[in-house]
């Protein structure tokens with residue numbers, strides 16, 4: 001039995017990375033390269049043809065590009081029958097529906113899209129959703145490095161949606177707020193009725209606070225990614241799982257259960 005296993009070791013998963021020269025892409029290439037059960041077969045960035053991925057026989061593509069290009073990348077992957085793990089932001093409900101539509105025509109293909117691959121960040125969102133029904137007030141403050149292209153963050157948007165859903169299920173109305181917005185934007189953006197504030201400052205990586213308030217008490221749930229290495233255990237978990245999860249998986253939560 002041991003001999004058999006030694007003669008036929010499981011084949012490494014062949015992985016291609018899109019956005020390979022970006023901040024996250026470089027970290028993913030390093031993590032995939034260091035994993036014995038994964039084989040980094042393609043590194044694609046702006047200007048490189050996507051066919052590089054197919055030519056290299058990638059079974060799983062990891063996409064950390066930009067919201068502008070990720071849908072075309074994903075459409076291509078699904079069409080080619082390549083599984084995808086996507087960290088790129090910008091996934092509205094409408095976009096997710098389009099991805100589901102593509103996957104309906106390719107039943108064997110799996111796609112995992114997660115707004116945040118940090119295990120602590122996933123827990124922070126779960127804790128926030130759990131706390132939401134107990135507090136009349138809630139605001140989200142996300143803080144990121146100043147080279148981030150989008151605001152608010154995908155994580156903040158996802159958290160706001162989870163909180164709004166929990167508040168609706170608990171029968172909570174809008175959070176109390178008598179303030180008149182003297183300067184547009186002073187009270188932040190509103191996502192599903194939840195206020196979201198985006199801070200950009202040098203020195204930051206990716207951070208989020210969810211501030212809850214009710215009579216005589218507040219609760220702050222905070223998560224800090226201090227290094228992009230924090231996202232790698234979640235990315236690798238998804239890379240290893242996606243081939244066995246046909247269809248669309250949104251968020252890392254089902255992979256952690």
Ligand SMILES: NC(=O)C1=CN([C@@H]2O[C@H](COP(=O)(O)OP(=O)(O)OC[C@H]3O[C@@H](n4cnc5c(N)ncnc54)[C@H](OP(=O)(O)O)[C@@H]3O)[C@@H](O)[C@H]2O)C=CC1
Pocket residue numbers: 018019020021022023024025044045046047064065066067069086087088089090114115116117118154231
């Ligand atoms: N889900 C999660 O856990 C996380 C998600 N993110 C998200 O990931 C995305 C990337 O973030 P980050 O790495 O910081 O951004 P970067 O700008 O550093 O990286 C994006 C890379 O994608 C490249 N690119 C642009 N267009 C294409 C294309 N068509 N094909 C291949 N590559 C392309 C860019 O090239 P060029 O610079 O030449 O345009 C760049 O090298 C963002 O949406 C961010 O919010 C980030 C961290 C964690």
Ligand SMILES: O=C(O)C1=N[C@H](C(=O)O)C[C@H](O)C1
Pocket residue numbers: 089115116144148149152153154155156205206207
């Ligand atoms: O751009 C980033 O850096 C990050 N993007 C993701 C987001 O928008 O939520 C995840 C994390 O916050 C880092």
